[in-house]
Amino acid sequence: MPKQNPRTLFDKVWDSHVVEKLPDGTCVLYIDRHLVHEVTSPQAFEGLRMAGRKVRRPDATIAVVDHNIHTTDRSLPIVEEDSRIQVETLERNVVDFGVPYFPLRDARQGIVHVIGPEQGISLPGFTIVCGDSHTSTHGAMGALAFGIGTSEVEHVLATQTLLQKPAKNMLVRVDGKLAHGCTAKDIVLAIIGRIGTAGGTGHVIEFGGEAIRALDMSGRMTVCNMSIEAGARAGMIAPDDVTFAYIKGRPFAPQGEAFDHAVAYWRTLPSDDGAVYDTTVVLNAAELVPQVTWGTSPETVAPITGVVPDPEAADDEAKRVQLRRMLSYMGLTAGQKLSDIPIDVVFIGSCTNSRIEDLRAAADVLRGRKIAERVRGMVVPGSGLIKQQAEAEGLDRVFIEAGLEWREAGCSMCLGMNPDKIKSGERCASTSNRNFEGRQGQGGRTHLLSPAMAAAAAVKGHLTDVREFV
Amino acid sequence: MTPFTILTGVAAPLPLANVDTDKIIPARFLKTIKRTGLGVHLFDTLRYDETGAERPEFVLNQPAYRHAEILVAHENFGCGSSREHAPWALLDFGIRCVIAPDFADIFHNNCFKNGILPVRLPREVCDQLIEDSKLGGNARITVDLERQVVVRPDGTEVHFEIDAFRKNSLLHGLDDIGQTLQHAPAIDGFESREKTEKSWMPAISVG
Numbered sequence: 001m002p003k004q005n006p007r008t009l010f011d012k013v014w015d016s017h018v019v020e021k022l023p024d025g026t027c028v029l030y031i032d033r034h035l036v037h038e039v040t041s042p043q044a045f046e047g048l049r050m051a052g053r054k055v056r057r058p059d060a061t062i063a064v065v066d067h068n069i070h071t072t073d074r075s076l077p078i079v080e081e082d083s084r085i086q087v088e089t090l091e092r093n094v095v096d097f098g099v100p101y102f103p104l105r106d107a108r109q110g111i112v113h114v115i116g117p118e119q120g121i122s123l124p125g126f127t128i129v130c131g132d133s134h135t136s137t138h139g140a141m142g143a144l145a146f147g148i149g150t151s152e153v154e155h156v157l158a159t160q161t162l163l164q165k166p167a168k169n170m171l172v173r174v175d176g177k178l179a180h181g182c183t184a185k186d187i188v189l190a191i192i193g194r195i196g197t198a199g200g201t202g203h204v205i206e207f208g209g210e211a212i213r214a215l216d217m218s219g220r221m222t223v224c225n226m227s228i229e230a231g232a233r234a235g236m237i238a239p240d241d242v243t244f245a246y247i248k249g250r251p252f253a254p255q256g257e258a259f260d261h262a263v264a265y266w267r268t269l270p271s272d273d274g275a276v277y278d279t280t281v282v283l284n285a286a287e288l289v290p291q292v293t294w295g296t297s298p299e300t301v302a303p304i305t306g307v308v309p310d311p312e313a314a315d316d317e318a319k320r321v322q323l324r325r326m327l328s329y330m331g332l333t334a335g336q337k338l339s340d341i342p343i344d345v346v347f348i349g350s351c352t353n354s355r356i357e358d359l360r361a362a363a364d365v366l367r368g369r370k371i372a373e374r375v376r377g378m379v380v381p382g383s384g385l386i387k388q389q390a391e392a393e394g395l396d397r398v399f400i401e402a403g404l405e406w407r408e409a410g411c412s413m414c415l416g417m418n419p420d421k422i423k424s425g426e427r428c429a430s431t432s433n434r435n436f437e438g439r440q441g442q443g444g445r446t447h448l449l450s451p452a453m454a455a456a457a458a459v460k461g462h463l464t465d466v467r468e469f470v
Numbered sequence: 471m472t473p474f475t476i477l478t479g480v481a482a483p484l485p486l487a488n489v490d491t492d493k494i495i496p497a498r499f500l501k502t503i504k505r506t507g508l509g510v511h512l513f514d515t516l517r518y519d520e521t522g523a524e525r526p527e528f529v530l531n532q533p534a535y536r537h538a539e540i541l542v543a544h545e546n547f548g549c550g551s552s553r554e555h556a557p558w559a560l561l562d563f564g565i566r567c568v569i570a571p572d573f574a575d576i577f578h579n580n581c582f583k584n585g586i587l588p589v590r591l592p593r594e595v596c597d598q599l600i601e602d603s604k605l606g607g608n609a610r611i612t613v614d615l616e617r618q619v620v621v622r623p624d625g626t627e628v629h630f631e632i633d634a635f636r637k638n639s640l641l642h643g644l645d646d647i648g649q650t651l652q653h654a655p656a657i658d659g660f661e662s663r664e665k666t667e668k669s670w671m672p673a674i675s676v677g
Contacts, residue, residue: 019653019656019657019660020653020656022635024633024634024635026633026635028650028653028656028657030657030660030661030664032671033674039500039501039553040552040553040554042502042503043503043504043505043554046503051647053647058674059673059674059675060673060674061674062674062676067500068500068501080501082501082502083501085501085503086501086502086503089503100674100675100676101676102676120672121674131552131554132551132552133550133551133552133576135552146576147551147552147576148552148576148579149552149553149554149557149576149579149580149583150505150554151554151580151583151584151646152579152580152583154647155646155647155650158647158650158651159647159650159651159654159657160657160661161650161653161657163635163646163649163650165633197488197546197549198488198545198546198549198572198574201546201572201574201575202575228550231546231549231574231575233575233576252672252674253672254670254671254672255672258669258670258672259670261669261670262670262671265668265670297488297490318485318487318544319487322486322487322488415497416496416497416498417497417498417500417501424520434490434492434550434551436490436492436493436550437492437493437515438492438493438496438515439492439497442496442498442515442520443520
């Protein structure tokens, strides 16, 4: 065989899934796993029905409800009519098209990006898609995983492929050992602050370096999850022994001898020495300070020791206008210390930070403490199984005794399309991924931070430096 | 899909960067099982106040732009979620073309699936077009996909780049699934090779 040029992790996964390359470079790309949820799939199934098409690979597809469901008592029905119709529509579609499904009352139900890895459905070297931008989460497994729109959901259901052109390669290398009090969330927020929300446009980001290698799978998922907030189509981390140990024994992962064969293949995936990246960005994890966002874009982030920046210092008028609008929406003034900002709500959850490790980190801060009187707090596990695990460890007691609500699995307060919302003017310290205007509820104000930082803010009643607690 | 060939219409100026998908269509309007009817909620929070009344200062509420078919904006238009409800809402309102210096990837992709043409032009050109569009109904802009030009009201032409495959699909209103199914034998072949080479790969089945 002729010697191949050194390739990146992305190149290898891409190359091995090209079914056919069209003359202009567009590829028919094979998809290994398709995750389906209630919000972005109804029109896709309807399209199949109208064209008389079937789901080509039900055995490569999994459906779950997460976005618009309630996170309170699961024995109660869904109250909001339009949400109920969406869930019932999915339930009819999975029956009509024979798609595997985790229903609301199944312990395996949870946020689609949490249950994929948890069940061993998302594996290294796979192409994974879902009608949701945070599909990038699964890249932590060493997969090429990206969000698609509903037309593409229909396309994958019908053909198990997508028409795509390859992305550019970006390497984000995070050197050094992670500074005290910092987590995967602080790493990824700092990266977005550095390269901006369009910094990764057209690229797939590979995260590497000592600090990334040292993360557990949960932390790696947090980092890849927010790749999309840096504009990247996907984020990926090379699979290693940490990955393989995580996968072993999971229900839908290969078992026994098949697992060994799979590992042998997965070991060929990491980028070759000398592989070329179109862009490289380097950060030092040792220099990080816990991060928090102050504006209405994830790139408007600063160390908790910092202050709200002055819009007038921006270099062009369009930017000044935008920053003024942000501060007015957020109810902040230039120069204000971030650690002085009072909060009304704390949300610990979402596909970014609702895994057992996130809950443990929050509980470590909250154990034996009470949250401030002004604060309403909510902890929402990423899946029914995480909920069970947390309860087995007594974390639910820690949260409840501290004064937070302990809820059922779902997307919850991340996106304001289920009953968990913040009210207009309320300010939320949130472990989720987007601080857009109205994201958590119309008029609501969001500050993104890590689970430990959110827990510390809950105790103090204002944003605060978690390093005082840990 | 409706073909996109040549469009002459009113352009609405939206000189904002990072217009995210929550701004285009907030999540609370995603609870629909249809593709239509979202136009009324397009840019909901920019367009309406807390009581639901129109904000007169918002561009699409002004008489000259109520029937705009083109939108001109700043960098990173459509960032955020993968919701196709964003292009559906634009289309339902009547927007067939968005011009900006660059677009978020998934939104960019979603436009093509719905007969909306996203045109990438340098920031200076977008700013010129924004100035042009401030002339309102008197300043019609033409977008000619075949020739890949935007024609300004004064007749000046600006060339834009577009992917050949997508251009062809838009011009002829071709359905992607239909095109892909022409490669069905290659997909079959790929699947049978995978079965041998990756025999470890499990199937998903829920009991």
